[in-house]
Amino acid sequence: MVGVFAVAAVRPWTALAAAWNKDAFGAKTSADALKGIGAVGAAPSGDIHVEAPEIAENGAVVPIEISSAVPGTSSIAVVIDKNPFPLVAKFDFLEGALPFVKVNVKMNETSEVRVIAQAGGKSYVATKEIKVTIGGCGG
Amino acid sequence: MRTLLAAALVCAAAPALADPTDKQVEEVLKRDLHPRGQATMDRIEQDELQRACTDAHDNPSPALAKRLEAEQMRTIRYPEGSLIGDWKRGEALAQSGRGLTWSDKPGAPSGGSCYNCHELSPSELSYGTIGPSLRRFGKTRGNGPEVQKYVYGKIYNAKAYSACSQMPRLGTSGTLTPEQIKDLVALLLDPGSPVNQ
Amino acid sequence: MRRAAAVLFALVASTALAQDAGKEIRRYREMVAEGSPAELFELGGEALWKRPQGPKNVSLEKCDLGQGPGVVKGAYARLPRYFGDADRVMDLETRLVYCMQTLQGRSSEEATAHVFGTADEPSEMESLSAYIAGQSHGVKMQPGISHPKEKAAFELGRALYFHRTGPWDFSCASCHGQEGKRIRLQELPALSERKYAGPVAASWPAYRISTSQFITLQWRMNDCYRQMRMPEPTFGSDATVALILFIAATGAGETYAGPGNKR
Amino acid sequence: MAAGPMKMRATLAPAGYTDIRVLMTHPMETGQRKDADGKLVPMHFIQNVTVKVNGKPAVEAQISQGVSRNPVFTFRLKGGARGDNIEVSWIDNHGETASIEAPVA
Numbered sequence: 001m002v003g004v005f006a007v008a009a010v011r012p013w014t015a016l017a018a019a020w021n022k023d024a025f026g027a028k029t030s031a032d033a034l035k036g037i038g039a040v041g042a043a044p045s046g047d048i049h050v051e052a053p054e055i056a057e058n059g060a061v062v063p064i065e066i067s068s069a070v071p072g073t074s075s076i077a078v079v080i081d082k083n084p085f086p087l088v089a090k091f092d093f094l095e096g097a098l099p100f101v102k103v104n105v106k107m108n109e110t111s112e113v114r115v116i117a118q119a120g121g122k123s124y125v126a127t128k129e130i131k132v133t134i135g136g137c138g139g
Numbered sequence: 140m141r142t143l144l145a146a147a148l149v150c151a152a153a154p155a156l157a158d159p160t161d162k163q164v165e166e167v168l169k170r171d172l173h174p175r176g177q178a179t180m181d182r183i184e185q186d187e188l189q190r191a192c193t194d195a196h197d198n199p200s201p202a203l204a205k206r207l208e209a210e211q212m213r214t215i216r217y218p219e220g221s222l223i224g225d226w227k228r229g230e231a232l233a234q235s236g237r238g239l240t241w242s243d244k245p246g247a248p249s250g251g252s253c254y255n256c257h258e259l260s261p262s263e264l265s266y267g268t269i270g271p272s273l274r275r276f277g278k279t280r281g282n283g284p285e286v287q288k289y290v291y292g293k294i295y296n297a298k299a300y301s302a303c304s305q306m307p308r309l310g311t312s313g314t315l316t317p318e319q320i321k322d323l324v325a326l327l328l329d330p331g332s333p334v335n336q
Numbered sequence: 337m338r339r340a341a342a343v344l345f346a347l348v349a350s351t352a353l354a355q356d357a358g359k360e361i362r363r364y365r366e367m368v369a370e371g372s373p374a375e376l377f378e379l380g381g382e383a384l385w386k387r388p389q390g391p392k393n394v395s396l397e398k399c400d401l402g403q404g405p406g407v408v409k410g411a412y413a414r415l416p417r418y419f420g421d422a423d424r425v426m427d428l429e430t431r432l433v434y435c436m437q438t439l440q441g442r443s444s445e446e447a448t449a450h451v452f453g454t455a456d457e458p459s460e461m462e463s464l465s466a467y468i469a470g471q472s473h474g475v476k477m478q479p480g481i482s483h484p485k486e487k488a489a490f491e492l493g494r495a496l497y498f499h500r501t502g503p504w505d506f507s508c509a510s511c512h513g514q515e516g517k518r519i520r521l522q523e524l525p526a527l528s529e530r531k532y533a534g535p536v537a538a539s540w541p542a543y544r545i546s547t548s549q550f551i552t553l554q555w556r557m558n559d560c561y562r563q564m565r566m567p568e569p570t571f572g573s574d575a576t577v578a579l580i581l582f583i584a585a586t587g588a589g590e591t592y593a594g595p596g597n598k599r
Numbered sequence: 600m601a602a603g604p605m606k607m608r609a610t611l612a613p614a615g616y617t618d619i620r621v622l623m624t625h626p627m628e629t630g631q632r633k634d635a636d637g638k639l640v641p642m643h644f645i646q647n648v649t650v651k652v653n654g655k656p657a658v659e660a661q662i663s664q665g666v667s668r669n670p671v672f673t674f675r676l677k678g679g680a681r682g683d684n685i686e687v688s689w690i691d692n693h694g695e696t697a698s699i700e701a702p703v704a
Binding site for chain 4: 371372373375376379380454455456548
């Protein structure tokens with residue numbers, strides 16, 4: 001496999017004014033976080049695929065791969081119930097992007113992880129429990 | 140950090156040796172390790188048991204094992220009264236891998252490192268397998284005075300029961316206090332302990 | 337995948353639950369390995385290799401890692417080995433310190449002041465190791481085992497591996513002595529056997545997920561001695577190089593697959 | 600450690616989409632971790648990540664301190680062609696930014 005590599009150059013932020021949903025990311029409960037992203041009452045859906053280990057030997061790095069088969073998915077958000085700030089990320093997929101993302105997240109402890117997909121003004125959710133354990137000697 | 144690359148360059152002139160003896164290995168350790176925190180250089184000195192087990196590759200003859208075990212048995216001190224402490228404190232001790240390293244605070248209480256090698260409570264999935272599973276230990280073996288004495292002694296000095304065991308001598312080495320060992324006995328034997336559920 | 341999964345060993349579990357746990361942990365490690373930041377350390381190490389430093393203000397680009405001055409490709413796969421100019425067996429880090437002293441004019445103290453990095457302050461040594469090791473990816477590992485000093489280092493390494501001492505009576509083999517054992521959930525390869533030593537040697541140095549740090553075999557020896565409750569091994573000392581050569585030589589013939597990922 | 604190197608790989612997958620994997624050097628401090636001296640390390644994390652294809656935004660992400668240190672993301676784009684220019688940039692809560700560009704291989 002041949003990749004293309006380049007090194008970053010620090011340069012001025014050129015995108016449109018970067019928006020960051022302070023209220024949603026500052027929420028301390030999943031319920032408030034969901035409210036913050038307009039996903040109250042999300043309907044459970046089998047069309048959101050969450051690929052993640054059931055046990056993570058380190059809460060500092062928990063890999064999660066998400067794809068949505070809900071037609072017209074425009075965003076995917078990750079909410080971890082037991083984290084101090086449950087909303088971890090929200091990805092908006094514009095024209096040309098597939099509703100897919102793989103990301104490593106932190107988990108303070110064993111918790112339900114909710115993945116929210118939004119499509120056509122509606123919200124859908126899939127949940128998965130991930131256990132966090134101690135990997136090695138603990139010293 | 141202390142280094143000795145320069146010194147090592149000089150030491151490299153030492154003659155090549157096939158199959159170094161325990162004494163030669165000890166000399167290398169004295170030269171190439173340095174004290175840090177509570178990990179002092181006297182820890183490099185092998186005692187008779189360590190030397191015998193090194194030489195036997197942890198597989199001593201039955202006669203040697205019997206002699207070593209008898210010597211180790213004499214180091215065990217049993218406290219007065221009950222040998223059963225508090226299993227809740229025992230569970231915390233079993234979880235903790237702290238104690239005696241150069242990065243541990245000298246004088247701070249040590250843990251037992253039990254989960255590093257043994258399965259105990261069913262709720263802890265992250266357990267090691269160097270030692271046998273201790274699930275339902277009290278339930279299958281009972282918790283009478285003889286079993287209490289055995290468990291206390293085994294934790295205090297595992298070598299009294301198996302000369303070249305890989306389990307540390309947690310009492311003899313001063314790692315755990317008699318009170319802590321009693322708490323671990325409770326973790327294994329108390330009917331209320333999660334180990335026996 | 338180039339950074340294919342970290343080395344995984346058969347796991348003997350006592351219960352079905354533990355077997356599932358083992359399977360899930362393997363899956364966890366595979367998923368983490370796919371996005372290893374080890375590559376970021378390789379980039380950083382390459383820049384350090386080329387950066388003029390020390391009293392002589394020169395880079396390490398002329399450092400002879402055993403394949404001739406400046407040859408990085410495949411060099412790691414031949415280490416540790418005997419170096420005539422230093423008249424000693426050296427592993428990668430020991431050799432790098434030697435080059436920092438001889439080429440850049442740096443003191444041993446300065447060159448080794450910060451050899452074990454943290455997430456906040458990665459060490460020069462660890463980044464350089466990432467870069468140089470990465471340049472041996474796919475190369476068959478053949479450390480030095482023919483020179484008399486290489487043979488002596490191997491014998492010393494083996495003796496150290498089985499030498500029991502310290503307040504907890506540990507040798508390396510206390511943990512790494514039997515097949516299929518683990519500490520907590522961490523598998524413990526029996527490094528005195530070819531089939532375990534090979535994949536392990538081929539996966540170091542590595543990115544450590546739990547501490548976001550890049551770690552080397554010198555770090556591994558140091559931290560094992562810490563957990564053995566022993567005094568601290570001096571960086572680059574003959575004892576550490578001997579142990580590293582013992583493991584590398586035991587596993588010789590494996591194709592280098594790192595830099596790897598550790599828990 | 601502040602912002603360091605980024606690394607990106609953009610490849611055309613046989614299944615007909617473009618696969619983008621990007622690595623970022625960033626501490627992603629939660630504001631709850633103590634340093635060696637016992638002092639709280641201030642919150643410092645990437646807030647926005649943008650993926651552009653030939654100058655046009657394709658993914659806009661908002662992230663929190665709950666993303667792991669040295670973040671790595673994989674994204675997928677519909678179709679795509681060799682040579683398409685992919686640019687990934689981020690900005691953190693201190694206003695620091697970095698970006699990386701590479702053509703699809």
